[in-house]
Amino acid sequence: MAKEPVRVLVTGAAGQIGYALVPMIARGIMLGADQPVILHMLDIPPAAEALNGVKMELVDAAFPLLKGCTGVNIAVMVGGFSRKEGMERKDVMSKNVSIYKSQAAAPNYKVLVVANPANTNALILKEFAPSIPEKNITCLTRLDHNRALGQISERLSVPVSDVKNVIIWGNHSSTQYPDVNHAKVQTSSKEKPVQFISTVQQRGAAIIKARKLSSALSAASSACDHIHDWVLGTPEGTFFSMGVYSDGSYNVPSGLIYSFPVTCRNGEWSIVQGLPIDEVSRKKMDLTAEELKEEKDLAYSCLS
Ligand code: NAD
C-alpha cells in the first residue's frame, strides 16, 4: 500500500541551499525512495519570483514522489543571511536571530535549523517556542561531521564508507571540536588521521574563499542525511553528530544547543553515553561551550 505523504517545510527555499535541497527531498534522498512528500517552500517577498522559478523547475523535473500540499511534519530552516569572506558566522547574528524569534510560532514538528549561527538560532527558536518539545529542535553539524569523514578518507586513502563515528562537539563554528578518538577506520595504514582539526574547523571559510559563496550542495546533502537518520534510524554501531539541547551529558552546560554524538531509533535521538574523554578533548569541548554561552548572550542583546 502507498505510504501517506510526509510534509516538509523548507524556509529560504529560493536561496542556494534551498535550490540544491528541494530536488534531493523530491527524489527521496531525505526520506526514502518509497516515501511520497509534500514540499512547502517559504521565502521573503523579494524572493517570490525566484521561488516561483524553483517551483516551475520542480514541476519540469516530474518527480514521482512529489504531491500537492497542506500541513507540515518536518521543517528545514535555511532562511537567513550567509556570511561573506572574512566574517565569522556569529557576524550574521543580529539579522538571523530575529528571524528565528519571529518564526517561533512553529507547531510541533521536527525542526532542523541550518541558517547561521545555527546552534544559537536553534536555541532562540527553542526558547521562544515553548510549545515545541525541545527534543524536536536540532541544528546542522552533520556537514562538519561529513567533512571530518571526507578528510580522514582522503588522508588515509580509504573509501569514506569505511570511516565511522567521528564526533563534532559543540558549535558549528571555528571553535567546534572534530574528535577522532572514537572513530573506526578500516585501514591497514598505521598513519593517524591527525592535523585535520583546523581543516574541518575552517572548511566553511575555505569554501567561501574559493566559491565566493558559502557551501550549498554539501550543506543540502548533509541536511538530508541529518533528517534521514533522525527519521529512519542510524545503522547499528554507528553514530553521527547533531546539534541538540544539552541535558548536561559530558558536563556540557544545559541551556545550550551543542553538537553531540547521537544514535536514532523510532524517530527519536539519544546522546551516546559513556565515551571516555581525555584532558585535551575536555579543554576543546569546554572552549566551544564557552563560545556558545557568549553567542547566547549576544543573541539576547540583539533581540532586546
Ligand atoms: P542564500 O542567501 O542563498 O539563501 C537564503 C534564503 O533565505 C534567501 O532566499 C532569502 O531570501 C531567504 N530568507 C531571508 N530571510 C528569510 C525569512 N525571514 N524567512 C524565510 N526566508 C528568508 O543563503 P544559503 O547559501 O542558502 O545559506 C542559508 C543559511 O544557511 C545561511 O545562514 C548560511 O550561513 C547557512 N549555512 C549553514 C550551514 C550549516 O552547516 N549549518 C552550511 C551552509 C550554510
Ligand code: LMR
Ligand atoms: C559552512 O560551514 O559552510 C557554512 O556554515 C557557511 C559558513 O558561513 O561557513
